[in-house]
Structure formats: structure tokens, C-alpha cells
Amino acid sequence: MTRRWTASLLLLLVAPAIRGAEAEPPRRWSLTPYLWLPTINSELRFELPPNEGGGTVDSEIGPSDYLTNLNGVLMLAAEMRHGRWAFTGDLIWLDLTADVSSVRAVDGSGGRVLVPRQTDLDTSTDLRGAAVTLAASWRWKEGEWGNVAVLGGVRYFTLEADLDWSLTTTITGPGFTFARQGTASGDTDLYDAIVGVRGEWRFGEGGHWYVPGYLDAGTGSSNLTWQAMAGIGYRWSRTSLLAVWRHLDYDQNEEDLVQEMRFDGPAVGFSWRF
Numbered sequence: 034m035t036r037r038w039t040a041s042l043l044l045l046l047v048a049p050a051i052r053g054a055e056a057e058p059p060r061r062w063s064l065t066p067y068l069w070l071p072t073i074n075s076e077l078r079f080e081l082p083p084n085e086g087g088g089t090v091d092s093e094i095g096p097s098d099y100l101t102n103l104n105g106v107l108m109l110a111a112e113m114r115h116g117r118w119a120f121t122g123d124l125i126w127l128d129l130t131a132d133v134s135s136v137r138a139v140d141g142s143g144g145r146v147l148v149p150r151q152t153d154l155d156t157s158t159d160l161r162g163a164a165v166t167l168a169a170s171w172r173w174k175e176g177e178w179g180n181v182a183v184l185g186g187v188r189y190f191t192l193e194a195d196l197d198w199s200l201t202t203t204i205t206g207p208g209f210t211f212a213r214q215g216t217a218s219g220d221t222d223l224y225d226a227i228v229g230v231r232g233e234w235r236f237g238e239g240g241h242w243y244v245p246g247y248l249d250a251g252t253g254s255s256n257l258t259w260q261a262m263a264g265i266g267y268r269w270s271r272t273s274l275l276a277v278w279r280h281l282d283y284d285q286n287e288e289d290l291v292q293e294m295r296f297d298g299p300a301v302g303f304s305w306r307f
Contacts, residue, residue: 065110067302069279072096073131075294077158078287079196079217088141088209090217091292092196094158097131104128110302117172119182126163134158136198141209148204148211155199162192164281166260168249170231179243181232188251188258190223190283192291219290223283225258227251233266241268245277257284262300273304 074095081088105128112121135153139146168186175181196217204211229249236242243266250259264277281296 059115061114061306063112063114063304063306065112065275065302065304067108067110067275067300068106069108069125069296069298069300071279071281071296071298073129073160073294073296076137076292077194077196077219077290078292079194079219079290081217088139090139090196090198090211091137092134092156092158092198093137094131094134095295097129097133102129102131104130108300117175117182119170119172121166121168121170121184121186123166124163125165128161129159131158131160134196136196136200139204139206139209139211141206141211143206143208146204146206146211148200152200152202152204153198154201155197157197159195159197160192161194162190165189166227166249168227168229174232177235177240179232179234181230183228183230184249185226185228186249188223188225188227188249188260190225190255190258191221193220194218194290221290223254223258223285223291225251225253225255227258227260229260242266243268245275255283255285258282264300271306273306275302275304276300277302 072095075093077092079090079092081090107124107126110121110123112119134156135150136148136156138148166186166188168184170182170184172180172182198215200213203213227249228251229247231247233246234244245262245264245266247260247262250257252258260281262277262279264275266273266275277300279298279300283291283294285291285293
């Protein structure tokens, strides 16, 4: 009799915990390799070495075709969902050579000289960098129509750039001379906090078709960084196919290596859920 009472008491104590564990939504993971093919527009400022007279040189890229200038790339997104919460990570690593480059201006000890575009013979910019975005989101609204979530996180952007210029003539300014040919390098690391919204709208029979949307904005090392994405997707039981248009923008001060940089173009990805 004592054993039966003890067993009954233990069952009463653990039953709520068992029911709570059963009600707790399971964790769900997804992995999405993708390919993004944007055009690139940028304005960069390089510090000239002392043996070349010091000063700075401003260059621009754009629009440069990402696909034809690509040397290497890795793009991967991952997500873990638990109830209304989701934790996401996005990685972009790239190595490219932008032939659509030009020297805009040169700053020396005596002032600034604008460089006419027609003087560029064979100027190119090598870019090697990565962008990593980590965020946590919470589903604010949800229904058969889809869902809307608010998010917060951080974005890290690192870039190494090499400028190789070849001009038709030497540029002479007040108190300095800019060689007809030369190279310059620079690097930067940017850390920014971001906030935003994400969600999807489902339509069609069975809810297989959906329209995803994403928008974030942030600041920190940058004056402003923002990203937007929208497109269309089709979902199966454990996989989905997605095609979107994506834009990533950075804006900084004139004295920084990256004064402005924009990536804008289509992307396609395939997701596995487990």
C-alpha cells in the first residue's frame, strides 16, 4: 500500500513537467546554401605610402558585374527555431577583381586634384572580404496567412582592398606628384548593431508558395548599414527553393577606406530543414 501511495504521489509531481515538455515546441534547424549575384558600387579611399609622397587616393567601382569578376565565394545561411524564437546566421565570403574601377581624386600635402575619368587606362580593384550577420527574432504575429517577426543582432564586415592604377599621364598637384602607375592597399573591420523585421506571406493551395520579406538597419562602426530582401519561394515537407532580390548598403565617413558600398542583385537558395 505504501508503495502504491508513493508511486501515485510521484506521478502527480512529475505529470505537469511531462505535459509541459510535450507542449514545448521542438527545435527545428535549417541550412541554406545560396548564390547571390549582385552588381557592386563603391567609393574607396586608400592611404598612399610615405615613399610615394603620402596623401590619399579616392577610387570608385561601379557598376561592376559580380559574376564575371568572381575569384571565389562562399554563401551560407542557418537557422534554429524554438517556439516563437528563431536564431539565424548568415555568412558571405568573397574574392573578386573589379575591372570597372577608376581613380577619382588625389589628396596631397598641398590640396586635392580631381582625376578625369578618361585618363584611366587599366585600373582595377581586388576585394577580399566577408560579412557575417547574427540575429535573434521573435514572431510577433502568426496565422495561416504567414507571420511577422521582429529581430535584433549584429553584423560584422571585413574587407581588404588593393588598387592598381594605370593612367595616361602623371598627375601634378600643389606640392605633390601622383605617379602614372602604382598600387595602394587598405583594410577595415566594421561592427554594427542591427534591428529589423522579417516574415512571410503564404498563398496558393496547401501553402506551398510564399513571399519572404526582410529589412534591417544598424549603426556602430558604420554611419549606417541596411539590408533588404524580398522574393518568392516554394516549400516542400523538408526542403524549399527560394529566389529573391537582395540589397546590402554601407555608408561611412569620407576619411574611411569604405566611404560607400552597395551590393544589389538576385539570389537563389535551397534549404534543408531537420
